[in-house]
Amino acid sequence: MDRRFLTVYWRDMLRYVRFRALLFSSLVQPALWLAFFGIAMSSSFDAIASQVPTVPGIPRVGYLTFMCAGVISMTTLFTSLFGGMSLLFDKNWGLLREVMAAPMARSNIVLGMGLSGITKSCIQAGIILLFGLLLGVRFFDGYSPFQTVIAIVGILGFVSVFALGFVFLSAAIALSMESPEGMQGIMTLLTMPIFFASNALYPIEAFPPVLQMVSAINPLTHMVTGIRYFAIGPEFSAIGRTFTYSTTDLMVSFGALCLFAAITFALALYRVRVARIT
Amino acid sequence: MQEEVIRVDGLSHRFDDLIAVDNVSFRVHSGEVFSFLGPNGAGKSTVINVLTTLLPIQEGEVVIAGRDLRREPDRIREAIGIVFQEVTLDRDMTVAETLEFHGRLYGLPRAERRERVDELVTLVELEAKRDVLIKYLSGGMKRRLEIARGLMTRPTVLFLDEPTIGLDPQTRSRMWDYLRGVNKEGTTIFLTTHYMDEADQLSNRIAIMDNGRIITEGRPYQLKNALGQDLIYLETDDNGRTQTVLGTQPSVTGVRRKGAAGLLVTISEDGTRILPRLLETLRLDGVTVTGINMKKPSMDDVFMHHTGREIRDEGPESFGAVRSRRR
Ligand SMILES: Nc1ncnc2c1ncn2[C@@H]1O[C@H](COP(=O)(O)OP(=O)(O)OP(=O)(O)O)[C@@H](O)[C@H]1O
Ligand SMILES: [Mg+2]
Numbered sequence: 143m144d145r146r147f148l149t150v151y152w153r154d155m156l157r158y159v160r161f162r163a164l165l166f167s168s169l170v171q172p173a174l175w176l177a178f179f180g181i182a183m184s185s186s187f188d189a190i191a192s193q194v195p196t197v198p199g200i201p202r203v204g205y206l207t208f209m210c211a212g213v214i215s216m217t218t219l220f221t222s223l224f225g226g227m228s229l230l231f232d233k234n235w236g237l238l239r240e241v242m243a244a245p246m247a248r249s250n251i252v253l254g255m256g257l258s259g260i261t262k263s264c265i266q267a268g269i270i271l272l273f274g275l276l277l278g279v280r281f282f283d284g285y286s287p288f289q290t291v292i293a294i295v296g297i298l299g300f301v302s303v304f305a306l307g308f309v310f311l312s313a314a315i316a317l318s319m320e321s322p323e324g325m326q327g328i329m330t331l332l333t334m335p336i337f338f339a340s341n342a343l344y345p346i347e348a349f350p351p352v353l354q355m356v357s358a359i360n361p362l363t364h365m366v367t368g369i370r371y372f373a374i375g376p377e378f379s380a381i382g383r384t385f386t387y388s389t390t391d392l393m394v395s396f397g398a399l400c401l402f403a404a405i406t407f408a409l410a411l412y413r414v415r416v417a418r419i420t
Numbered sequence: 421m422q423e424e425v426i427r428v429d430g431l432s433h434r435f436d437d438l439i440a441v442d443n444v445s446f447r448v449h450s451g452e453v454f455s456f457l458g459p460n461g462a463g464k465s466t467v468i469n470v471l472t473t474l475l476p477i478q479e480g481e482v483v484i485a486g487r488d489l490r491r492e493p494d495r496i497r498e499a500i501g502i503v504f505q506e507v508t509l510d511r512d513m514t515v516a517e518t519l520e521f522h523g524r525l526y527g528l529p530r531a532e533r534r535e536r537v538d539e540l541v542t543l544v545e546l547e548a549k550r551d552v553l554i555k556y557l558s559g560g561m562k563r564r565l566e567i568a569r570g571l572m573t574r575p576t577v578l579f580l581d582e583p584t585i586g587l588d589p590q591t592r593s594r595m596w597d598y599l600r601g602v603n604k605e606g607t608t609i610f611l612t613t614h615y616m617d618e619a620d621q622l623s624n625r626i627a628i629m630d631n632g633r634i635i636t637e638g639r640p641y642q643l644k645n646a647l648g649q650d651l652i653y654l655e656t657d658d659n660g661r662t663q664t665v666l667g668t669q670p671s672v673t674g675v676r677r678k679g680a681a682g683l684l685v686t687i688s689e690d691g692t693r694i695l696p697r698l699l700e701t702l703r704l705d706g707v708t709v710t711g712i713n714m715k716k717p718s719m720d721d722v723f724m725h726h727t728g729r730e731i732r733d734e735g736p737e738s739f740g741a742v743r744s745r746r747r
Contacts, residue, residue, distance in 0.1 A: 149524035157512055237510045237521075240569075243474055244525040245497035418476075420469045 146246050150254025151261075153237075154228065158262060172217040172266060173273040180206045180213070180277070183343075187381050194382035201378050203280055208380040210279045211369035212342030214270050214301065215362050218263040219336060222305045223329050225259040226312025226410075230325055233317070239419045248414045252313060252407065259309030260302045267301045281373040293372040300368035303399040307361055310406035317413040341366050345383055361402045364395035423450040424483075425577055425608045426471070431480035432632075433466050440466040442632035444480075448577070448610060448625075453603055455619040456612040457719075458629035459727055464612040465505050467629075468581050471610075472502050485576045498526065501570030501607075505581035507562055511555040515546055515565055518554065519572060526573045540568035544598060560591040567595070571602060578602065580611040584618060596622055616719035626719075630727045640719065647717040647725055648673050650691030654683045655711035656702070665705050669698065674725075682711070686725075 158165060184205035196202050229251075232238035241251060271294075275281060282290045312329075319325045339353055340346070340362040346354055357363050370378075371387045378385055426448035433441040441463045448454040456464045469475040471482060473493040482489035485499040509518060516537055523533035541547055544564035549557060557565065563583060570578050583599070584592045592615070599622060603609050613619050619626050620640045627637040636643065656662045662683060666672045671689045678684040687694055691714050702709060 146525060146527065149521065152524070153510075153513070153517075153521055156517065157510075160512055232510075237508060239474070239504055239506075239508045240522070241525065243472060243497065243502055244522075245494045246525055246527075418474070420465075420474050 144247055144250060147250040147253035147257065150241070150251055151257045154255065154258035155261065157228070158258070168221065168262075169266060169269050172213055172270050175216075176206075176210060176213050176270065176274055176277060176279075180209055183209065191380070191382045197379060197384060200384055201283065201375065203283075203374055203378050203380045204278075205381060206274075206278060207280045207374065208370075209343055210270070210274045210281065211366045211373060212340075213274075214267050214297075214369055215304070215340075215342055215365045216337055217266050217270060218301050218305050218365070219308060219333065219362060221262050221266060222259050222308035223312045223333065225255060225262070225305075225309040226314070226316040227322065227325060228316075229255070229313055230316040230319055230322055233417075233419060234321075242417070242419045249411055251414055252310065252410045255313055256306045256309050256407075259305045263301050263305035264298050267298065271297075283374075296372035297369050300365055300372075300396065300399065303396070303403050304361060304365045307399060307403040307406050310403065310410040314406065314410040314413045317410075317417050336360060336362050345381070345385070347383070359398075361399055364398045367391060367395045368399075424448070425450045425452075425485060426454075426610065427481075427483040428467075428471070429481040431467065431470065431477075431482060433463075433470055433475065433478050439632055441470070444629075444632070444634050446627055446634060446637065448608060450608055451603070451606060452624045453599070453609040453611070453622050455623040455626045456610075456629055457614075457616070457619050457626055457723060458612075462629040463632040464629055465581055468502075468579050468610070468612065472500060472579055473497055498573070499576045501573060501575035501578040503563075503566045503570045503578070503580045503583050505585070505612075507566070509554050509562060509566065512553060514551050514553055515541065515557070516550045518565060519569055522569045522572050528573065536572050536574075540571055543571075543601075544568045545594075560587050563587060563591075564595070564598075567598060571607070575607060577608045577610060580609065582612055582614065584613065584615065592618070616723055620719040628723060628726050635726045643722045644717045644719065647721055648686040648688050649716075650687055651715055651717050651721055652685040652687065652691060652695060652698070653678065653711075653713040653715075654685060654709060655681050656683070657708045657710060659683055661705065662702060662707050665702060665707065666698065669701065672698070684721075686717075 187205040191202075191205070229238065232241070242248075271281065282293055285293060315328055316325060319328070335356070339349075339356045340360045341357065342362060346357045346363065349357060367387055370385070371392050376387050376389075424447050426446075428447075429445045431441055431444045432439065444463075444467060446454075456467065458464050466475065470477055471484065471489070473489065473496060477489050484496045487495040487499065489496060513521065519537045519540060520533060523536060528536065541550055544567060546561060546564060546568070549561060554562060554565070563586075567580070567583060570580070580599075584595050587595065596618065599609060599611075609622075611622070623640060625637065625639055626643060627634045628643075629635065636646075638646070654662065659677070659681070663675045666675050666685060671687050671694050672685060673688050674684075674686040676684045685698075695712075695714060699709060699712075
């Protein structure tokens with residue numbers, strides 16, 4: 143088996159740890175989101191939610207805990223969408239010609255980038271989890287150590303597949319673009335609806351039907367569902383509502399993310415195969 | 421007869437309706453240094469890009485290192501090294517990392533990689549810069565690194581697209597030394613250049629390309645000898661008359677304008693004997709010669725003769741001007 147995607151991966155990681163400032167900000171920024179937005183929002187939301195009587199037997203969580211899954215998802219989304227950007231820089235000013243001229247299947251390029259996207263996203267997710275727990279996010283509440291491990295594995299599994307989907311998408315876009323500015327524009331255009339038409343910050347049940355449909359096929363919604371299932375539990379109440387995620391919901395969400403990753407992989411592979419770099 | 425390492429027959433390449441390469445055929449033999457000369461836009465890089473599999477082959481047959489380009493492009497990729505015309509380096513990687521990366525991409529085993537990196541860093545005298553980021557290297561160092569990278573896999577053929585562009589004369593001549601050394605070790609070299617002296621000194625054979633075609637091909641001395649034994653540069657008070665008069669002389673093979681006031685006369689016999697006779701003829705015809713110079717033809721003259729202009733690197737404006745003047 144050709145394992146040269148590890149070479150592509152190695153180089154991407156080399157750059158990841160080399161740019162200290164970028165690395166640092168990518169780790170600190172989501173923590174800041176959680177700290178400022180999360181705490182500000184939860185102080186007002188939790189006051190409203192406390193007026194709603196608790197349903198016996200269903201654990202109630204604060205807004206900070208509720209939105210933490212959203213912050214993990216959003217961070218993974220940003221990191222992954224920008225993961226393919228390096229391909230654009232390589233194409234315009236760097237090493238892509240050298241990589242393309244090598245006697246190696248082009249799929250290695252896509253796979254290597256995917257792997258580095260997974261690594262970066264899992265590191266970030268871990269940091270947010272840690273920082274969140276310090277800030278008072280009630281993840282893994284009442285879990286045994288074994289259950290906690292399972293939950294973390296589950297979360298990272300969702301993060302990984304989700305990251306793959308968007309890194310591949312980003313790679314496909316990068317290969318079709320001429321300039322970083324253009325790519326930046328497309329990214330902004332993409333992230334807005336993905337982020338806000340999802341259950342990351344608020345429940346989707348109150349959305350108008352069209353938005354609900356968008357949200358239902360939105361990978362971010364499925365990602366958030368997976369994280370909440372593993373981190374909080376299949377049933378909980380937050381912001382005055384009860385949330386129930388069945389095992390079937392979980393499987394559907396995971397399946398949807400896998401499908402998304404498979405489609406974007408095919409797209410990226412096609413783009414990289416037809417690309418001509420001279 | 422030596423073994424053919426590159427065999428190109430009837431190669432053509434178009435970009436939309438622009439014919440960049442037009443029915444080009446040539447051979448490169450094992451152990452040779454083969455140069456492509458030609459003005460900007462002649463199609464040199466396009467030929468290299470097709471031969472190195474970066475552009476798809478459209479028309480023609482190409483065999484490199486015994487492999488057919490259409491059927492086994494990956495085998496060809498394994499057999500060649502490339503130094504691209506533009507710098508193709510990651511500014512944020514070190515010298516050693518760049519070579520290591522290349523070795524891995526080409527599937528060299530770890531031990532061999534380490535050994536090659538050490539060897540090549542020494543060869544191109546970058547030992548002191550081994551762990552320095554590429555953004556801190558000078559242009560010449562980057563070019564040397566790229567040559568070293570092209571040699572990582574001990575290629576059968578090394579393709580170099582203007583390897584010495586933008587280098588100072590000392591660095592250039594050092595680069596020639598590396599290339600000669602590499603060539604002596606058995607690597608066949610295919611290079612394009614805009615420096616006539618470089619082509620003249622380095623190559624076993626030269627092909628001159630213009631407008632997508634190979635106009636002439638041969639060993640440097642053959643190309644120069646084909647222009648005749650000597651070149652005479654004349655300035656007279658009536659260049660038009662001189663052209664007519666000299667055109668009738670049997671020993672004169674050509675008279676062309678050169679510069680604003682001069683004429684370049686190519687002759688087929690020894691200039692030291694013929695020049696006095698020509699001057700006498702002109703005097704009898706009432707032409708006054710105001711300046712004179714005689715020299716052996718250089719590669720510049722060969723280039724000039726075949727492409728109708730001297731090579732220039734002044735950018736698109738002057739190129740456009742030359743273009744519109746031709747034919
Ligand atoms: N990717 C491309 N798309 C369209 N036209 C191209 C492309 N690459 C090259 N050309 C055109 O093909 C012709 C030959 O270009 P090429 O780069 O092969 O010239 P060259 O001989 O290498 O010139 P130079 O000495 O300036 O490097 C030029 O007219 C150029 O504009
Ligand atoms: Mg060129």
